Amino acid sequence: MRTRASGRTVGGLRTLSLQAPAVSLLLMWMLVPLVMTLWFSFQRYNLMMPSVSGFAGVDNYYYLLTDPSLWTAMGNTLLLVGWVLVATVVGGTLLAVLLQQEFFGRGVARLFVIAPFFIMPTVSALVWKNMMMHPVNGILAWVAGLFGLPAIDWFASLPLTSIVIIVTWQWLPFAVLILLTAIQSLDDDQVEAARMDGAGPVAIFFYITLPHLKRAISVVVMIEMIFLLTIFAEIFVTTSGGPGLASTNLAYLIYIRALLDFDVGGASAGGVIAIILANIVAFFLVRTVAKNLEN
Amino acid sequence: MSTLTLKNIVKEFTSGSGASASTTQVIKGVDLEVKDQEFVVFVGPSGCGKSTLMRMIAGLENATSGDILIDGKRMNDIGPAERGLAMVFQSYALYPHMTVGENMGFSLKLAGVSKEERAEKVNAAAEVLQLGPLLDRKPKALSGGQRQRVAIGRAIVRNPSIFLFDEPLSNLDAALRVQMRIELARLHAELKATMIYVTHDQVEAMTMADKIVVLQGGVVEQVGSPMELYHHPRNRFVAGFIGSPKMNFLDITVTGVAGEGVTVRLPDGSERLIPVVSQTEDGASVIVGDSLTLGVRPEHLMLDAQGPFSGQVQVIERLGGVTSLYLATPDGSGDAPIGGLKSDEQSDSGWILMADGDVNSRVGDSIRYGFDTERAHLFTREGLALQNLNRHPLTSLTRQDNSLSSASAAQEARA
Numbered sequence: 229m230r231t232r233a234s235g236r237t238v239g240g241l242r243t244l245s246l247q248a249p250a251v252s253l254l255l256m257w258m259l260v261p262l263v264m265t266l267w268f269s270f271q272r273y274n275l276m277m278p279s280v281s282g283f284a285g286v287d288n289y290y291y292l293l294t295d296p297s298l299w300t301a302m303g304n305t306l307l308l309v310g311w312v313l314v315a316t317v318v319g320g321t322l323l324a325v326l327l328q329q330e331f332f333g334r335g336v337a338r339l340f341v342i343a344p345f346f347i348m349p350t351v352s353a354l355v356w357k358n359m360m361m362h363p364v365n366g367i368l369a370w371v372a373g374l375f376g377l378p379a380i381d382w383f384a385s386l387p388l389t390s391i392v393i394i395v396t397w398q399w400l401p402f403a404v405l406i407l408l409t410a411i412q413s414l415d416d417d418q419v420e421a422a423r424m425d426g427a428g429p430v431a432i433f434f435y436i437t438l439p440h441l442k443r444a445i446s447v448v449v450m451i452e453m454i455f456l457l458t459i460f461a462e463i464f465v466t467t468s469g470g471p472g473l474a475s476t477n478l479a480y481l482i483y484i485r486a487l488l489d490f491d492v493g494g495a496s497a498g499g500v501i502a503i504i505l506a507n508i509v510a511f512f513l514v515r516t517v518a519k520n521l522e523n
Numbered sequence: 524m525s526t527l528t529l530k531n532i533v534k535e536f537t538s539g540s541g542a543s544a545s546t547t548q549v550i551k552g553v554d555l556e557v558k559d560q561e562f563v564v565f566v567g568p569s570g571c572g573k574s575t576l577m578r579m580i581a582g583l584e585n586a587t588s589g590d591i592l593i594d595g596k597r598m599n600d601i602g603p604a605e606r607g608l609a610m611v612f613q614s615y616a617l618y619p620h621m622t623v624g625e626n627m628g629f630s631l632k633l634a635g636v637s638k639e640e641r642a643e644k645v646n647a648a649a650e651v652l653q654l655g656p657l658l659d660r661k662p663k664a665l666s667g668g669q670r671q672r673v674a675i676g677r678a679i680v681r682n683p684s685i686f687l688f689d690e691p692l693s694n695l696d697a698a699l700r701v702q703m704r705i706e707l708a709r710l711h712a713e714l715k716a717t718m719i720y721v722t723h724d725q726v727e728a729m730t731m732a733d734k735i736v737v738l739q740g741g742v743v744e745q746v747g748s749p750m751e752l753y754h755h756p757r758n759r760f761v762a763g764f765i766g767s768p769k770m771n772f773l774d775i776t777v778t779g780v781a782g783e784g785v786t787v788r789l790p791d792g793s794e795r796l797i798p799v800v801s802q803t804e805d806g807a808s809v810i811v812g813d814s815l816t817l818g819v820r821p822e823h824l825m826l827d828a829q830g831p832f833s834g835q836v837q838v839i840e841r842l843g844g845v846t847s848l849y850l851a852t853p854d855g856s857g858d859a860p861i862g863g864l865k866s867d868e869q870s871d872s873g874w875i876l877m878a879d880g881d882v883n884s885r886v887g888d889s890i891r892y893g894f895d896t897e898r899a900h901l902f903t904r905e906g907l908a909l910q911n912l913n914r915h916p917l918t919s920l921t922r923q924d925n926s927l928s929s930a931s932a933a934q935e936a937r938a
């Protein structure tokens with residue numbers, strides 16, 4: 229029996245029994261789907277061919293890894309995550325600096341910038357599809373018309389770019405929110421000291437504001453990355469991954485495999501690969517972010 | 524050469540917007556003349572506008588009206604960096620992500636000075652402040668005193684014509700404060716720079732200043748050398764503000780006005796001649812029967828069996844060398860200012876007597892005491908002082924006269 233004075237009774241029978249409900253719930257929640265996915269990924273399991281079943285070995289993985297569509301989807305995933313991150317961090321920083329200034333109607337402006345965050349992905353994708361980017365009815369087409377330019381059929385000619393724009397629009401408020409809070413914690417005296425040292429607005433931004441925001445930016449990158457790796461609704465509603473595979477990311481590819489091709493085994497193999505990919509990203513990311521947060 | 528002149532500076536802050544906007548005047552017409560190489564200290568109660576005034580000099584805040592002249596040039600519309608001033612903030616305001624060296628060289632970097640020259644100047648400043656071994660550290664890894672030195676170093680590197688300090692030592696502990704105070708005085712002599720300094724600390728103000736500016740509610744109450752403010756306060760506010768513990772006040776009536784002074788009647792019925800003029804500076808004359816306020820500093824009261832005042836000792840504070848006796852006001856109108864520091868609300872209640880460290884009075888003792896009439900002050904109802912007939916001989920003393928180097932120079936000159 230460990231003493232109380234040591235402050236640790238971890239592992240004692242009593243504490244274990246108290247932790248048990250929470251732990252078993254978590255296990256069920258996380259482990260069961262994971263194990264099932266792993267299990268299916270080694271099975272011949274196609275809903276269209278119920279008679280073909282049994283252990284498949286690494287066949288599912290072999291077909292998947294040799295399938296060019298996997299690599300296309302991975303490339304698209306990285307492009308999507310990368311561009312949205314760049315756009316939200318750069319745009320978010322600039323907007324946060326802007327919204328920090330005193331101007332008439334600042335409160336309302338802040339509210340408008342934050343608002344897209346509260347709209348669910350499906351709805352915002354629909355709005356963009358039918359009201360903004362529609363080649364006939366869309367506002368963008370109308371604006372292009374004002375300048376005498378031909379309307380762009382966004383989802384046909386620039387599918388991935390369109391998705392990036394929509395997702396950026398959704399995630400920009402998050403970046404602004406975090407970065408604005410961070411900017412507000414910047415010491416006024418520091419800015420004034422810099423002004424006395426001869427720094428103009430641009431120098432203050434690069435030498436004072438940006439270094440101050442470093443932590444907040446890494447937090448934004450980390451959180452957004454986790455969510456952006458699994459973007460689905462926006463693609464589903466707008467391009468359905470097309471044309472061809474031009475806007476298919478990993479999550480959407482798995483969906484295609486499992487529910488359009490009914491190949492549960494192949495889809496599960498894709499899922500496992502996605503898990504591995506996410507873990508690799510998370511490993512590097514968490515490490516750099518943790519290092520960043522430390523100092 | 525760097526002088527500063529303020530001409531009728533006014534500062535108004537506007538709060539709210541549109542129709543509901545309201546303006547508050549924070550600085551209400553300040554005139555000030557700062558000479559080359561002078562060390563000027565701003566003192567005043569919290570919220571009187573010291574920082575605001577300093578920020579206007581620095582260019583961080585615009586004056587609503589009035590002129591700010593540096594070396595005779597009007598600076599109102601010139602940015603903070605181009606005024607050639609450097610400011611040391613109370614919070615240090617070091618750049619946390621830069622090393623000490625980068626912090627100090629930041630202004631030079633922005634000015635496009637080459638790397639070698641920058642390093643040279645930073646090293647020179649680090650030498651003066653003994654910061655050499657710390658140049659590669661980040662501010663986070665420094666103690667409070669070291670940070671303060673870096674902040675001062677950052678100012679020195681810019682080689683400013685005027686240094687501005689806003690309560691630079693208030694975050695340091697007492698011992699460090701004394702050390703930095705001496706260091707700043709040394710720096711002032713070494714750099715031969717003009718310095719303006721805001722402080723709450725009496726000792727800092729009295730020991731460092733060539734000239735003290737007492738502010739209250741955005742108005743300059745008095746400007747003068749420390750000894751002048753101590754011995755010849757212009758009004759009751761300055762008299763109460765300068766000196767610690769605070770001056771004791773008592774309401775009395777005038778029984779005689781003559782060339783050699785004003786005679787007043789004390790609570791015990793006796794009369795004393797105070798050697799002051801009978802006219803205030805705005806020309807009002809005192810006549811027999813007027814009620815005035817007598818002001819006596821605690822250090823000018825003394826135990827005296829024949830003295831005109833009597834009272835019961837309510838609290839005793841023994842500091843070894845001196846002993847403070849807390850007493851009720853002699854006319855019985857107020858209790859002892861318990862807590863040592865008299866706050867503003869109870870500034871007139873109770874008296875303090877500073878006696879020798881060896882007095883053996885006890886709490887509850889009834890004592891009689893008197894005061895030095897030569898050093899007593901009289902104030903009119905409006906708070907204006909009746910100036911002493913004899914100027915105190917030390918009032919024109921400057922701070923340089925107190926330091927060794929000038930003393931030896933004076934001796935040499937005599938020899």
Ligand SMILES: Nc1ncnc2c1ncn2[C@@H]1O[C@H](COP(=O)(O)OP(=O)(O)OP(=O)(O)O)[C@@H](O)[C@H]1O
Nearest residue numbers: 536537538549567568569570571572573574575576
């Ligand atoms: N930006 C501002 N807007 C409105 N009022 C202000 C502003 N800055 C200062 N004030 C007011 O101006 C007055 C003077 O402020 P200031 O900071 O100069 O006081 P201070 O003498 O430095 O006080 P302390 O000794 O406490 O530092 C205060 O009453 C303060 O409330």
Ligand SMILES: [Mg+2]
Nearest residue numbers: 573574575689
């Ligand atoms: Mg202040």
